[in-house]
Amino acid sequence: AGQTLAHELGGTSAATFWTGTSFLLANAALVPCIGAVSDIFGRRELLMVSLLFFTVGTVVCCTSHTMTQLLAGRTLQGVGAGGIQTMSYIIVSDIVPLRQRPKYGNFTLLAWGLGAICGPVLGGVITEHTTWRWLFYINFPICCLGLLIVPLTVNLRPEKKRTFAENLAAVDWAGGVLFIASISSFLVGLTWAGIQFPWNSYQTLVPIIVGAVGLLLTVVYEKRVPAFPFLRVSVFNSLSAVLVYICTTVHGFLLFSHLFYIMFYYQSIKAINPTIVAVIMVAVNLVLFPASIVTGLMITRFGSFLWAVWGGLAVTTLGNGLLFLLDRDRSVAATVFILLVSSIGQGLLLSALNVATQTMAKTVDVAYAVTMFMFMRTLGMCLGVALGGTTFQNVLLRALEERKVADALVIAVDAESFVARLHAMQSGPTKDAILESYVKGFHGVFSLLVGLSASCLLASFFMKHHTLDRKLDSEHKLQGRHSPKGDVSA
Template sequence: MPSNENTPADLGHQEMGSVRPDPSDQDSQESTADLDEKSKRGFQFWAIIVALCIVSLLSAAENTVVVTSLPTIVEKLNIGEDYVWISNVFFLTSAVVQPLFGQLANLFGRRHMALSIVAIYILGSGVCGAANNGGTLIAGRAIQGMGSGGINMIIDVIVSDLVPLRQRGNFIAIILAVYGLGTTLGPLLGGIIVETTSWRWVFYINLPIGAFAFSLLFIFLRVKWDKSTTALERLRRLDYVGNGILIASTVSILVALTWADALYPWADWHILVPLVVGLGGMVLFVVFEGLPCVADPVMPLRLFSNRTAVIVYIATFVNAMQNYWLFFFIPLYFQAVKLASPAESGVDLLVFSLVGIPGAAIALMIMSRWGRYKIIHLTGSALFTLGIGLFSMMDQNTATVAWVFFNIAAALGSGMLTNTFLPAFQASLKETDQASATASWNFIRSFGNVWGVAISAAIFNSFTAAYAPLVDDARARASLTSGNSYSSATKAFVESFEEPVKQQILTVFTKSLQKLFMIGVPFSGFVFLLILFEKEIALRTELKTEFGLEEREGTGSDRVAP
């Protein structure tokens, strides 16, 4: 697509390297702007940030708390093989609603959308906690997923409305630190709840916390928005057809990816038909969004009218895909190769979280301080590629200090990339497109997560089947060639066999994981090569928004002089 990053349509910001102002003058101007903006951040501003942190904690914990409580829930409700939908429907609905919620946030304002999203999440939690059968629980998880997807999107949108682009990294870093706390404590919390009380409190615990966050947002999130049109007029501006095509296509693809290898082989028509229909629907969606008759497209093609936006969008998808590639298979290495228990593998995985989350926060603060993101992206993608490459060398005899170092490299790379892509995407676009841009970016990240799980599982299953002839035991070979060898990659499965079969199974899992990580190297290498063509665009120090805090109206504080 043609690049327009030097045009007036990009608000007049210059690419780094094209214009080189005197650094001392620039730093002086930015310091003045920072001080001016900080002086106008009162109690209301920080109350909103606290509320967003609590909402983020709520979403993060629920994403992971089910991991340790899921076996108990499946047993209590006698869910059977449908258990896979407890997690997958959450990710599905989380992805499909984000562009729609972004458009609604533009039409009805951030306050109403934020309150609605938190209410949806609370409702879903209540339905899950009260469920007496699998169908009700899955329905509740679908509602919860909608709320979670909306939370991820609306947090970024609100922060974008409150602070200039150059400074956003500092505040996203604060929220990210709280999110990391929730992600880290989630599995532990889930285990404690199911061991000490009813599994229902895995979901009921969200009700008081969610109500507190809702109250804070209700009291303090008072922001401006266009009230000159009626609700009916705003509803008429919704892109119903575009949203319908996108949602139907996404659901079709995600259903195919959920069923693939779990219920049907990839070549089965049950997989190919929804996959082809979904991908075809995505092409139709792009064509439809570009038609002149679509007055307010849910995902305007102008978001991708410059090189940097396209590069960041593609890199976000691939990086999100690889993040889940690692999240699902690093624990598998600990359990199926190092023969750690699920609890022990969770502790081992803490290295990834304890390095990745602070690394992401530090990268965001560096970006805010220096206004540069390309060097962060290049360093992050290089470290990520190095980490995955090193993972392909791991076996039964890999020393603890070695795999800890490998995890640190990959975690730092992942952290430096994941949350610095959005500011780079926003920098190449107008401030008026921030909600649409944020929703589109969050959608592609969620979409990439699901592809990462499906593709990595397919690769792993194919290699375990290929190496299965190395195993003498017929029952073990059947498990390794079933198309769902992921579920067999546990300490209990391996130790259920005597030598030499036990060692043969370990060899199969080791070789399969090595191949899996090795195939991941070209993907992350592709991201590195893409970023080489990314243009460094100045991060705006001036905030121009139609959705600033109401108390600032008429004061001019929504426009911070650069």
């Protein structure tokens, strides 16, 4: 789809890269503010606003005639998608007792899983047989259904009644603007690093440094100034909580890296058609999401999440280690079985880390714990763009230079675009050297993944057990019906 978009809208490869990255950055920048604003205005209102953002973004994408318009639409979609997913988890936390949340959270995972399973194949079929605009047209029925159903079914209201003017005054405008500007600068610098500009260039360093300083100022401001801070530092109330959020960030890193670099491996080393690659990734997701759903049910049944964190990180580390078996000669069937191992581990973590953050938070901080969980996972994905790309390029460049390949720097800097030329080359020593160098580049990324997952596994043994048997206590109550009782039994 990316090549089709670039061709029809006159975009460059860099602009095509940003169609995905802009969605991710907008998602990360706005998510931390959502919990606080929904505490003030209400859950239904924020969910509706998120749906509207996503719908408007879809309209902009459908009607785009330039890459700039498409990027604007993808940014709006990113804001909306982040709000929809975050509000879904927050609403579940408002109406379902803690121990039951992993079970009911499976419905959200099921929806996400269906999209992840069907999306790649449908996307390939659509772009191959119709116009790319249908990638966005198909969102309209779902958007319209959501806009109709949410006002009728989401009847949560905050206990504290305020006027609209009082709600506006309660919003932490200064903190929100400072955070959004800072995290946007920081993440833009990270996504540029090693991909569009060198790490040591001012184009990379200035936004990263400015963003980092801004984030530090945000934390200081949030602790001391606003009456209703959007950033609750209290969610990091223990070593266990800090470790869970670190593991969540790494999990996001792993999710993105597995998706991107495995697909890139198939397209570059195995020369497989993108549609077939999408089918392979569907097979992988058919294991990941059921594993996550079963994990949620078992956490509810046994009232503990630590076993899932430990098991998930152990299996993920094993799966990352097995990725070193991916080379030029490995059969596609064998590579799929290798990928299934890490998918099981990822599935365990998908449910376990979410419930862990809520379990370790104070009751009044649960909505903020949910938003921080979503932010950290998305932050990890953004880091995967930067650190994964830099690792691959550096290892690839070194391998090309060792094999005395001409134009090594040109190939390493634009490794994705070079794949088409690579496949068109006649068999011989030069092509073999480049392919072997690509394999080395992938193995460099896999080394990073093993190190991160193994470090998190060791750190997870310092996490302490927290009971899930906690009474439901939310400031947002169901209206016109009885709210769920705080029964904590399985």
